[in-house]
Amino acid sequence: xxxxxxxFGREKRxxxxxxxxxxxxxxxxxxxxxxDGSARFRLGDTSVTVAVYGPSEAQQQRKTLLDRAYVExxxxxxxxxxxxxxxxxxxxxxxxxxxxxxTPRHPRTVVQITVQPMNNDKPMMHVCxxxxxxxLLDASVPLRSLPLAVAxxxxxLPQGSPDTDFPFLVDPLxxxxxxxxxxxxxxxxxxxxRSKAERDEGDEALxxxxxxxxxxVRRASDAPRGRVLATFPECGGAMxxxxxxxxxxxxxxxxxxxxxxxxxxFERRLTLLQxxxxxxNSHGGDDDDDD
Amino acid sequence: MDPELFRRVQPADFLQxxxxxxxxxxxRPFTATRKMxxxxxxxxxxEGSATLRCGSSLYVAGVRGEIGSPTDAAHPSHGRIxxxxxxxxxxxxxxxDEAGPSQNLSVLLxxxxxxxxxxxxxxxxxxxxxKETEAVWVLYVDVVCLEYDGNFADLPLLASxxxxxxxxxxxxxxxxxxxxxxxxxxxxxxxVHFKSSPVCVTFSRVLDEDAYWLADPTREEEELGxxxxxxxxxxxxxxxxxxxxxxxxxVDLERVxxxxxxxxxxxxxxxxxxxxxx
Numbered sequence: 237x238x239x240x241x242x243x244f245g246r247e248k249r250x251x252x253x254x255x256x257x258x259x260x261x262x263x264x265x266x267x268x269x270x271x272d273g274s275a276r277f278r279l280g281d282t283s284v285t286v287a288v289y290g291p292s293e294a295q296q297q298r299k300t301l302l303d304r305a306y307v308e309x310x311x312x313x314x315x316x317x318x319x320x321x322x323x324x325x326x327x328x329x330x331x332x333x334x335x336x337x338x339t340p341r342h343p344r345t346v347v348q349i350t351v352q353p354m355n356n357d358k359p360m361m362h363v364c365x366x367x368x369x370x371x372l373l374d375a376s377v378p379l380r381s382l383p384l385a386v387a388x389x390x391x392x393l394p395q396g397s398p399d400t401d402f403p404f405l406v407d408p409l410x411x412x413x414x415x416x417x418x419x420x421x422x423x424x425x426x427x428x429x430r431s432k433a434e435r436d437e438g439d440e441a442l443x444x445x446x447x448x449x450x451x452x453v454r455r456a457s458d459a460p461r462g463r464v465l466a467t468f469p470e471c472g473g474a475m476x477x478x479x480x481x482x483x484x485x486x487x488x489x490x491x492x493x494x495x496x497x498x499x500x501x502f503e504r505r506l507t508l509l510q511x512x513x514x515x516x517n518s519h520g521g522d523d524d525d526d527d
Numbered sequence: 528m529d530p531e532l533f534r535r536v537q538p539a540d541f542l543q544x545x546x547x548x549x550x551x552x553x554x555r556p557f558t559a560t561r562k563m564x565x566x567x568x569x570x571x572x573x574e575g576s577a578t579l580r581c582g583s584s585l586y587v588a589g590v591r592g593e594i595g596s597p598t599d600a601a602h603p604s605h606g607r608i609x610x611x612x613x614x615x616x617x618x619x620x621x622x623x624d625e626a627g628p629s630q631n632l633s634v635l636l637x638x639x640x641x642x643x644x645x646x647x648x649x650x651x652x653x654x655x656x657x658k659e660t661e662a663v664w665v666l667y668v669d670v671v672c673l674e675y676d677g678n679f680a681d682l683p684l685l686a687s688x689x690x691x692x693x694x695x696x697x698x699x700x701x702x703x704x705x706x707x708x709x710x711x712x713x714x715x716x717x718x719v720h721f722k723s724s725p726v727c728v729t730f731s732r733v734l735d736e737d738a739y740w741l742a743d744p745t746r747e748e749e750e751l752g753x754x755x756x757x758x759x760x761x762x763x764x765x766x767x768x769x770x771x772x773x774x775x776x777x778v779d780l781e782r783v784x785x786x787x788x789x790x791x792x793x794x795x796x797x798x799x800x801x802x803x804x805x
Contacts, residue, residue: 320634320637323635324637326631332773332774333774336774381776424777463777463780464779464780465772465774466772468771468772469639469758469771472642474646477768
């Protein structure tokens with residue numbers, strides 16, 4: 237119904253971005269040596285350090301669940317003691333990651349996730365979610381779904397302005413929020429896109445009749461796995477339902493950017509690790525290891 | 528096997544068989560809420576109060592008004608409402624901070640309900656002004672759960688809104704010698720007006736493979752699934768919603784919300800709004 241044009245904004249913002257653009261992401265993975273996995277993820281200037289310990293043996297009786305792992309999230313504020321704000325963040329992150337981590341694989345263990353925001357920017361839940369995701373990848377914790385998150389601020393514009401069809405600001409700055417009705421965070425599952433593509437690829441290998449049959453079955457009962465893991469208001473974001481459905485599409489576009497970023501970051505690391513592994517192995521055999 | 532025993536030992540299988548037959552364990556259709564009963568003004572020491580019974584759940588909400596200074600620099604005449612929910616041990620819910628997968632839920636719920644109740648589309652907070660930039664009413668709503676049977680979001684919010692709608696704020700004068708505002712014993716008549724009652728409708732998504740969406744979930748239905756709450760803040764004309772989902776298996780939220788929103792609107796209007804008015 238709506239053209240793709242309404243998934244992009246036209247009028248530039250105060251920092252030079254278009255309304256549909258994220259700030260540039262950056263990450264440092266594996267920076268904490270004691271932790272099983274760690275990541276410092278940045279979106280522009282908003283930065284979060286995450287440490288993951290686990291799955292490790294549950295030391296306390298109350299943290300022992302017989303059929304799955306116990307996922308614990310701790311959010312440490314920049315300064316001062318943790319209060320209600322941190323606790324409600326912990327609650328949301330805990331619910332998201334308890335569903336995302338493959339907990340039945342490691343019963344009677346604890347996965348402890350510690351999140352430390354490096355500055356006081358708001359909104360920052362989306363940065364926390366991606367930071368935790370990358371730290372979990374670093375720790376090689378098995379995941380059921382791959383959560384990527386983006387924050388969207390909603391600001392309805394009057395008719396005649398260039399962005400009437402695109403009443404959003406993706407990845408808003410704190411200063412931009414004052415002019416907006418509210419802000420929501422949408423958490424999507426990155427794995428959906430890959431599995432659908434893999435399904436399509438897999439069909440080519442079958443003989444043509446089987447491929448046609450498989451395609452027909454898929455079309456008939458096409459229940460897409462779906463993509464949304466979580467959505468919640470960061471500071472009061474109510475909008476008409478049609479606008480919310482557009483917001484989901486906008487969030488999907490933004491998450492594609494994050495998805496590519498995560499893959500690139502880890503692919504580079506993986507090739508370095510593989511090269512180091514090969515070098516180490518060839519060391520044992522002969523003395524020449526010019527590669 | 529004895530059905531009650533089966534229900535306790537294999538709750539997921541028990542629920543799955545019931546739902547496959549088209550009914551829930553308590554006989555309701557998937558989109559029906561339980562019968563609710565609301566009593567107001569039961570607590571004489573509060574400015575407003577409400578008691579809500581729904582199935583076996585029981586919530587008591589009380590509003591206490593204090594005089595404070597405005598905290599929002601952009602709105603010096605706005606008062607505020609602070610909602611606190613308390614799921615203590617006696618209600619039977621496992622939401623305490625230190626135990627189990629639902630840590631900190633009451634803190635999160637308090638924060639979310641406070642946001643909803645203060646939303647500018649639901650209420651004009653300047654009605655709580657006593658003297659601009661100096662004194663405003665701060666209404667503290669305490670919702671206590673005495674018995675918990677599922678649906679942790681809708682019912683406390685309903686109880687808080689009902690209590691707020693029954694608030695009668697006392698007349699206040701400025702005592703120059705004490706340099707403070709004092710309540711007088713004049714008849715309290717100031718009410719709190721809502722432009723539209725903020726309510727939310729919760730569904731529980733149970734059984735990942737079959738994915739049934741059940742409205743107003745009971746405790747066992749809630750434990751076996753993940754919740755989706757649709758919060759309404761706009762009035763009848765502007766239907767503005769905030770879907771809230773705090774984690775779970777991936778869902779096609781656009782398709783699901785298209786299917787569920789009409790049901791949610793119907794529940795909001797026919798059940799919740801009618802309850803608050805009548």
